[in-house]
Amino acid sequence: MRSVPQSVVEPASAQPEARRASDAVIAQPRRLMTYRAKEAAWAYLFLTPFFIGLVAFIVGPVVAAFAISFTSWDLLSPPVWIGLDNYREMAADSLFWTALGNTVYFTAVSVPLGLILALGLATLMNNKLPGIDLLRAIYFFPVTASIVAVSLLWAWMYTPNFGIINYMLSQVGLPAPSWLVDPKTAMPSIIIMSVWRGLGFNIVVFLAGLQSIPRDLHEAAQLDGAGEWNRFRKITLPLLTPTIFFATVMGLITSFQVFEQTYIMTQGGPGNATLTIVYDIFQNGFTFLRMGYASAMSFVLFAILFVITVIQVRLQTRWVHYA
Amino acid sequence: MTPVATEKLLHRPLDRRGLIKGSAAAAGALATARIRPARAQSPVTLRVAVYQEPARIDVQKAYIDAFQKAYPNIKIALESADFSTYYTKLNTNLAANRAPDVFMMSGAYFYSGAMRNTFKDLGPYVKQANIDLSKYFTETENSMYQGKLLAVPEELDILALAYNKDLFDEAGVAYPHGGWTWEDILDAATKLTRKTSDGRQTYGIYAVNNVQEMWGNLVKENGGSFLTPDKKQSAINTPEAIEAVQFAVDLIYKHKVSPTAQGVSSLPGYIESGGSPFITGLVAMKIQGQYELGVLLKQNKFKWDVVTMPKRKIQGGLAWTQAWVMWDKTQQPDAAWQFIEYMLSEAGNKVIGDTPNKGQCPPMKSVAYAPPYVAPPPDNMKAFLDGYEYRQSFEFHPAWLEYQAAYGKALDPVFAGDTSVPDGLNAAAAAANDILKRYQDFKP
Structure with missing residues (x-):
């Protein structure tokens, strides 16, 4: 960028002005203002649609939800201010803690599992093999499919006696779990499906990360006699840490917000085995018409995600290497 | 009448009755700001919301068509959703102040809406139209709130014990009858839980x-x-x-x-049955609502019938009503009432009762207790209505x-x-x- 705009748009005389901006303002205020104002006006013009959208659909509702979280509001009658009652109720609400526990369970298993599998597959796919593009497309395909359709499909595949999964297990003589109908296997079932679905996205992210690693480093290491594994551990992995960091942060945030899978496949059941925070929020807000309580829960979820993300950003100095 | 109003009237396609009513209404409009329910004079669009379950689709189409024929001036814009999303959609519409003019309300949700002032008081309309609600299946807890009539019955929901005749015959067990207790059910169920000669595992009950x-x-x-x-x-x-x-x-x-929940979802044919254990033909007895008849009557894999609910200490069984309500803020109370009034009328009830497969129980007792609704199929169809006498409250x-x-x-x-x-x-x-x-x- 540096001097290109000036030299193209402005004659050479513009350069000293830019360098000594304060003098220029005094010397030729009108001209500089016009140029900057023009640029700014265009910038604001292009920013406006996004800005309006952001305020109307994100910032506004967030601020409103924060206020609503201190009220008792059923959508239909005017909200009643009840101070911190919703937050107090939440502390004593065993269902909320169950939902939080389930969400942590889901996240703690699905995020590491998803990252390790994606990293492994991305490393394998980072080779120039015949048909590799097709393979990449196949792995990415579930990401593009509707989560509702995918959930329904998996619900069928999980059917204990007639689902294809148990059929295949029985063919190789393995025991057939009850998957979604058994409280003990319901959450693992949802985790398996979610990992499968999210894999493609992480693979693409990791592939991009892998391909940005300079080839000469590998070549140098190879000349020094480093084997495949050592090169992966000492070169690939450290240089991939920014990508892993990004994928972890995104994975944690989306996992904590898991909803569609449980909504379609189990409705939080059996019992409360797959009740997640967002499902609990949805149920309170839209089924039980407790918008105040639902908003309060949303803010607790926000706080949890905020704290986790801050901790991750702090910790990244210890393990993330920016080349 | 102002020239403008006249011109508007004349440019509208009107039938004779509409023209007379229209002129009368226009003439009277200035005198009385809030006129009583009259025939809507101009073509209006009325938003009606129903929950659409597979059993109800035919009957809903039938009564909407019949109403359209009788009231060509009121165009029904039907909005439907399945039961589980219906109320989410309705609540957000109510909150956004754009609810349907008339909508179905399950007995289960009545109080929740009533206490939030979302329904219009139908008392004056019912009185004006001289409707005697005792001729209908009317449950106080599904229609009255703090002394006001906020809902009128759309149908009676009632249960009976459905049994698979083929399975009873194969096991050589006598069919149940209305006097059975739950102990009798257990006895029969024990004999009905078996491997059939062709190797199927059957269960007594679910x-x-x-x-x-x-x-x-x-x-x-x-x-x-x-x-x-x-x-x-x-x-x-x-x-x-x-x-x-x-x-x-x-x-x-x-x-x-009885199978477990896991066991039921593994029954052969469970998915094809639409998730109905009874329709798999492997469960000999199951409590079924009359609201499922529309689906049950379409299956022809096995012979089946119903009896009134078995008794325990007392004879009972839950019953409740689905309701029609009018949105409190509707801009078209007259047209909305005409729709509700039609659904309460004998003509409207007959359309419901005459629709094959009994997707909905007519709310008017005289129509429900008369053929074709009370007649077979199933053979003992009247068991549902016999149970009405013993009905117990859902404690809404x-x-x-x-x-x-x-x-x-x-x-x-x-x-x-x-x-x-x-x-x-x-x-x-x-x-x-x-x-x-x-x-x-x-x-x-």
Whole structure:
């Protein structure tokens, strides 16, 4: 960028002005203002649609939800201010803690599992093999499919006696779990499906990360006699840490917000085995018409995600290497 | 009449009745700002919302078509959703002030809407039209709130015991009759749980964790209830309720005459049956609502019939009504009332009763108790209506949905065999009491 705009748009005389901006303002205020104002006006013009959208659909509702979280509001009658009652109720609400526990369970298993599998597959796919593009497309395909359709499909595949999964297990003589109908296997079932679905996205992210690693480093290491594994551990992995960091942060945030899978496949059941925070929020807000309580829960979820993300950003100095 | 108004009137296509009514209304409009329900004079679009279950689709189409023929000036814009999303959609529409003019309201949700002032008082309309509600299946707890009539019956929902005749014949067990007790059911179920000659595993009954189609009936017939009489506390952990739920759970684990929830989803043909254990033809008895007839009557794999609910300490069974309500802020109360009035009229009821497969029970008793509705199929169709006399209340409450959800969730591990019945019901009561705390000043 540096001097290109000036030299193209402005004659050479513009350069000293830019360098000594304060003098220029005094010397030729009108001209500089016009140029900057023009640029700014265009910038604001292009920013406006996004800005309006952001305020109307994100910032506004967030601020409103924060206020609503201190009220008792059923959508239909005017909200009643009840101070911190919703937050107090939440502390004593065993269902909320169950939902939080389930969400942590889901996240703690699905995020590491998803990252390790994606990293492994991305490393394998980072080779120039015949048909590799097709393979990449196949792995990415579930990401593009509707989560509702995918959930329904998996619900069928999980059917204990007639689902294809148990059929295949029985063919190789393995025991057939009850998957979604058994409280003990319901959450693992949802985790398996979610990992499968999210894999493609992480693979693409990791592939991009892998391909940005300079080839000469590998070549140098190879000349020094480093084997495949050592090169992966000492070169690939450290240089991939920014990508892993990004994928972890995104994975944690989306996992904590898991909803569609449980909504379609189990409705939080059996019992409360797959009740997640967002499902609990949805149920309170839209089924039980407790918008105040639902908003309060949303803010607790926000706080949890905020704290986790801050901790991750702090910790990244210890393990993330920016080349 | 101003020239403008005249011109408007003349440019509208009108039938004779519409023209007369229209002129009369226009003439009277200036005199009385709020005229009583009259025939809508101009073509209007009326938004009507219904929940669309597979059993109801035919009958809903039939009565909308019939209404359109009778009232060509009112164009019905039908909005439908399946039962589980219907209320989410309705609530957000109500909150956004763009609710349908007339909508179906389950008995389960009536109080929740009533206490939020979302329904118009239909009392004056009913009085004006001279409608005698005792001629209909009218339940106070599904229509009245604090002395006002906010809903009129759309249909009676009532249960009966459906049984698979083929399975009874194969096992050589005598068919059930209306005088059976739950002990008789257990006896029969024991004989009906077997491997058939062609190797199918059949079950006597399905003890599902469902208040409406299983344990709620047992609790009520055992003299128990869901809430205390003042509706301020849960009564689901009383000895009567524990005994009743224990009976249901014992059908699965002690007597092994019912599949588990896991077992049911594994029944051959379960997915093809639309998730109906009875329709798989492998479950000999199942409590079924009349609201499922539209689906049940379309299956022809096996012969089946119904009898009135078996009795325990008392003969009972849950019953409730679905309702029509008018949105409190509708801009078209007249057209809305005309629709509701038509649905209450004998003509409207006959359209419902005449529609094949009995997708909806006509709300007018004289039509429901007359053929074709009361006539076969199923052979003993009248068992549903016979049960009306013994009907028991679902103990509706604004928090009904919430506390019943808590009951169901607490009973999931009980019906899965992981938790004892008293533990499960104590947990259910504790969860419900937490919810009911917020409703201590509710007055029906």
